[in-house]
Amino acid sequence: GDSVTQMEGPVTLSEEAFLTINCTYTATGYPSLFWYVQYPGEGLQLLLKATKADDKGSNKGFEATYRKETTSFHLEKGSVQVSDSAVYFCALGEDDKIIFGKGTRLHILP
Amino acid sequence: EPEVTQTPSHQVTQMGQEVILRCVPISNHLYFYWYRQILGQKVEFLVSFYNNEISEKSEIFDDQFSVERPDGSNFTLKIRSTKLEDSAMYFCASSERDSFFTGELFFGEGSRLTVL
Numbered sequence: 492g493d494s495v496t497q498m499e500g501p502v503t504l505s506e507e508a509f510l511t512i513n514c515t516y517t518a519t520g521y522p523s524l525f526w527y528v529q530y531p532g533e534g535l536q537l538l539l540k541a542t543k544a545d546d547k548g549s550n551k552g553f554e555a556t557y558r559k560e561t562t563s564f565h566l567e568k569g570s571v572q573v574s575d576s577a578v579y580f581c582a583l584g585e586d587d588k589i590i591f592g593k594g595t596r597l598h599i600l601p
Numbered sequence: 602e603p604e605v606t607q608t609p610s611h612q613v614t615q616m617g618q619e620v621i622l623r624c625v626p627i628s629n630h631l632y633f634y635w636y637r638q639i640l641g642q643k644v645e646f647l648v649s650f651y652n653n654e655i656s657e658k659s660e661i662f663d664d665q666f667s668v669e670r671p672d673g674s675n676f677t678l679k680i681r682s683t684k685l686e687d688s689a690m691y692f693c694a695s696s697e698r699d700s701f702f703t704g705e706l707f708f709g710e711g712s713r714l715t716v717l
Contacts, residue, residue, distance in 0.1 A: 535692065537706070580644060
């Protein structure tokens with residue numbers, strides 16, 4: 492079945508560093524792709540999405556591009572802040588459910 | 602801002618006991634979901650619920666599991682006879698439209714279940 496694989500964490504960076512969290516997917520069709528974020532003590536919330544190949548999703552300085560040729564949807568941010576510390580989940584949409592990866596914990600040091 | 606609330610935040614139970622996890626979805630949402638995450642593993646889909654019936658369920662969601670929307674506001678997940686491997690964080694989510702189209706599920710903070 493369809494699945495999502497994302498890089499293992501935790502990822503620890505200094506403030507203002509460049510961030511990449513890798514995500515690849517396997518799917519039989521043409522799914523929508525998402526990044527969700529979970530801040531401490533809160534539920535998962537949608538960060539950004541892309542619905543077709545070459546679409547770029549962006550929000551709060553984060554970006555991810557739907558790459559069909561490499562089946563990837565890597566999350567990037569040019570300059571991270573301490574407030575970006577959270578768990579990030581890559582996900583794809585299939586039928587009427589969303590399939591998530593394991594999540595990647597991100598620590599940003601001041 | 603409207604939010605999904607879940608209770609309890611943490612429940613410890615003995616193997617074989619029944620557990621009910623409760624969720625209050627956002628009031629105008631029509632689609633409801635339960636997911637779970639075993640420590641260190643993926644967030645796994647359990648079940649989706651629409652129009653007072655299950656619309657899809659995973660192979661995890663066997664006869665030990667059931668869902669109910671008893672009073673138009675609560676959405677519950679019942680595990681009839683808990684097993685050790687049911688220990689996980691259980692997330693409730695809701696959406697206004699079919700999540701396939703929008704991708705936007707609104708999640709609660711989760712209920713941690715520990716089975717001893």
